[in-house]
Amino acid sequence: MNEEELKLETLRRLAKKALKELDEAYRRIPETDNGKAYLFRGKERVRMMLNILEGG
Secondary structure (H helix, E strand, O other), rough: OOHHHHHHHHHHHHHHHHHHHHHHHHOOOOOEEEEHHHHHHHHHHHHHHHHHHHOO
């Protein structure tokens, strides 16, 4: 595995972990102060980045 592939794999793993943590936070946060809206948008951004990294 070359350095570029290693960087991409690291980014993929970080994005997957961030998405998992955002999903968990989204489930736990109450429906107040637009908290869920901010988490949802963050989740969608991470999901789009992961989709690009995975070549989709």
